[in-house]
Amino acid sequence: MACKICGGEVEMRKFTSDIDEKDFGKEIVLYGWVHEVRDLGGLVFVILRDREGFAQITLPKKAVDREMFRRARKVRRESVIRVKGVVKAEEKAPNGFEIIPSEFEILNEADAPLPLEVTEKVPAELDTRLDNRFMDLRKPRIQAIFRIRHVMLQSIREFFDRHGFIEVNTPKIVSTATEGGTELFPITYFEREAFLNQSPQLYKQTLMAAGFERVLEIGPIFRAEEHNTIRHLNEAVSIDIEVSFTDHEGVMSYLEELVRYIHEKVNERCGRYLEWIGAKVEIPDTPFTRLSYDEAVEIAKRKGEEINWGDDLSTSALKFIAEEMDGYYFIVDWPTESKPFYAMPHENDPEISKTFDLMNGWLEIASGAQRIHIHDLLVKRISEQGLNPDSFGFYLEAFRYGMPPHAGWGMGLDRLVMAALNLPNIREAVLFPRDRQRLVP
RNA sequence: GCCCGGGUGGUGUAGCCAGGCCUAACAUGCGGGCCUGUCGAGCCCGCGCCUCGGGUUCAAAUCCCGGCCCGGGCGCCA
Numbered sequence: 001m002a003c004k005i006c007g008g009e010v011e012m013r014k015f016t017s018d019i020d021e022k023d024f025g026k027e028i029v030l031y032g033w034v035h036e037v038r039d040l041g042g043l044v045f046v047i048l049r050d051r052e053g054f055a056q057i058t059l060p061k062k063a064v065d066r067e068m069f070r071r072a073r074k075v076r077r078e079s080v081i082r083v084k085g086v087v088k089a090e091e092k093a094p095n096g097f098e099i100i101p102s103e104f105e106i107l108n109e110a111d112a113p114l115p116l117e118v119t120e121k122v123p124a125e126l127d128t129r130l131d132n133r134f135m136d137l138r139k140p141r142i143q144a145i146f147r148i149r150h151v152m153l154q155s156i157r158e159f160f161d162r163h164g165f166i167e168v169n170t171p172k173i174v175s176t177a178t179e180g181g182t183e184l185f186p187i188t189y190f191e192r193e194a195f196l197n198q199s200p201q202l203y204k205q206t207l208m209a210a211g212f213e214r215v216l217e218i219g220p221i222f223r224a225e226e227h228n229t230i231r232h233l234n235e236a237v238s239i240d241i242e243v244s245f246t247d248h249e250g251v252m253s254y255l256e257e258l259v260r261y262i263h264e265k266v267n268e269r270c271g272r273y274l275e276w277i278g279a280k281v282e283i284p285d286t287p288f289t290r291l292s293y294d295e296a297v298e299i300a301k302r303k304g305e306e307i308n309w310g311d312d313l314s315t316s317a318l319k320f321i322a323e324e325m326d327g328y329y330f331i332v333d334w335p336t337e338s339k340p341f342y343a344m345p346h347e348n349d350p351e352i353s354k355t356f357d358l359m360n361g362w363l364e365i366a367s368g369a370q371r372i373h374i375h376d377l378l379v380k381r382i383s384e385q386g387l388n389p390d391s392f393g394f395y396l397e398a399f400r401y402g403m404p405p406h407a408g409w410g411m412g413l414d415r416l417v418m419a420a421l422n423l424p425n426i427r428e429a430v431l432f433p434r435d436r437q438r439l440v441p
Numbered sequence: 442g443c444c445c446g447g448g449u450g451g452u453g454u455a456g457c458c459a460g461g462c463c464u465a466a467c468a469u470g471c472g473g474g475c476c477u478g479u480c481g482a483g484c485c486c487g488c489g490c491c492u493c494g495g496g497u498u499c500a501a502a503u504c505c506c507g508g509c510c511c512g513g514g515c516g517c518c519a
Binding site for chain 1: 442451452453454468469470471472475476477478479480481482483489510511512513514515516517518519
C-alpha cells in the first residue's frame with residue numbers, strides 16, 4: 001500500500017493478507033465486509049473479509065467504547081465496514097493476531113436475508129449463484145478462480161510479448177459468416193443486417209498479408225448454437241495467434257510451451273488462491289503427445305465406437321480416447337473434409353490436412369492448422385465446402401498480392417481455465433456466462 | 442434440434458414411488474434473549490415454504506394433462 005495512487009486513507013489501510021508481525025502493536029485501518037459475527041455476550045468477534053482474506057476484530061465489552069460495542073454486536077452479515085484499531089498478537093486468534101478496534105464504522109448496512117450464504121455453510125445451486133453472482137463472487141473459493149484467470153491472461157501476454165507478437169483487436173461486428181459451420185447471431189447494423197463474429201480467423205490471416213508476421217488476439221467470440229452442456233457457452237473468450245513463415249508444427253510448439261508456461265506461472269503466483277480452491281496444478285511436460293487422427297479412430301473402434309474414417313470424433317469416441325491419454329495431448333492430421341476450408345492439405349496426401357486439436361482428456365481446448373496461402377487453392381476449397389467464394393471478397397483479395405505461408409490456432413480461454421482447475425462446469429470459469437437461457441446478469 | 446431429469450421457507454435438502462397420520466420435517470438464516478476466547482460457537486424463544494393453470498378423488502406437496510422456469514446428456518460446435 002506504499003503506492004500513492006492506490007493509497008486513499010492511507011498509509012494505514014491494509015489488506016488482511018498484508019498484516020504480519022511487523023504490525024503488532026501498531027494501528028491500522030481495514031476495509032471490508034462482515035463475514036460473520038460471533039457474539040459471546042461480554043466478548044464479540046467480527047470476522048472482516050476483504051479481497052485477500054480474513055481478519056478477526058475482537059471487542060471485549062470492558063475494553064472498548066460502549067456504543068461501538070453495541071453497533072458491532074448488531075451489525076448484519078455482509079455489511080461494509082471500516083475498522084481502525086491496534087493489531088494485537090494473540091495465540092487464541094486465527095492467524096495469531098486480532099484487531100482491537102478504536103473505530104468501527106458501518107459504511108453500508110446489508111439487507112437480510114442474504115440471497116445466498118457467503119460462508120458456504122449451506123450450498124447454493126449454480127443457477128441461484130449465477131442469479132446473485134455479485135454475492136457468489138464474494139466467496140474466496142469463487143473469487144480465486146478469477147484471480148487465477150487473471151494470472152493466466154497476464155502470462156499469455158507475457159509469453160507472446162517475449163516472442164515478438166503484436167497484440168491486435170479485430171472487429172466483432174462482421175458482415176458475413178467467416179468459417180461456416182456454426183450459427184451466427186444476427187444483429188441490426190443501421191439499415192443492414194450484420195453478425196457477431198464467431199472467430200477472428202479471417203482478420204488475423206489478413207494481418208499476415210499486412211506483414212505483421214506474429215499476432216495475438218484475446219477477445220470474445222459468439223456462437224449461436226443451442227447447445228446445453230457443461231462445456232459450451234454462447235459467448236466465449238478466444239486466445240488466437242497467427243504466425244507467418246511457419247507451419248502447423250511451428251505453432252504447435254508455441255501452443256504447448258504456452259500451456260506449460262501458464263501452468264508454471266499459476267503455480268508461482270497463485271499459491272494462496274489455489275489453496276482457497278483446494279486445487280493443485282500439475283505442470284505438463286512438453287512436447288505433448290501427438291496422436292494421429294488415424295490412431296484416434298483406431299482406439300475408438302477398438303473400444304466399440306461405430307466410426308468410419310472421415311467422421312468427426314463424437315463425444316463418446318473422445319471419451320474412449322481420453323481413457324488412454326493423460327492430461328494434454330494433440331490429435332493431428334485430421335481428414336481435410338472435416339476441417340474448415342482454410343486448412344492446408346498435406347502435399348503428398350491431400351485427403352489429410354496439416355491440422356491439430358489440443359485436447360485435455362476428452363475436452364477440446366484449442367484447434368489450429370497451417371493455412372492455405374495460395375489464392376486459387378483457397379477458392380477451390382471454399383467451393384468444395386459448399387460456400388460461395390464471392391462472399392469472401394476482402395479476405396480473398398489479401399491472398400492475391402503476396403500472402404506469406406502461415407499457420408495459427410485459437411484456444412478457448414474459458415475451457416483452459418476449466419481444465420487447469422478441474423472445474424465441473426465452464427460457467428464456473430466465467431464471471432457472467434452467456435448460455436442458451438441466460439442473458440442476465 | 443432430439444432425449445432424460447427436476448421445481449417444497451432467503452439458501453440447501455427430506456417428504457412424492459405405495460394420496461389422508463403434512464395446520465409439511467431438518468440444517469442454515471432471520472428477529473429476540475443468555476453467555477468474556479469464538480474460529481461450523483453454544484443454549485432458549487419466535488419467524489418463514491409446497492412453480493402456475495386445469496383434471497381425477499370424499500381427500501392432492503404426493504396421481505394425470507398443459508404452461509412457465511431450470512439442470513444434464515446427445516447432436517452441432519471451440
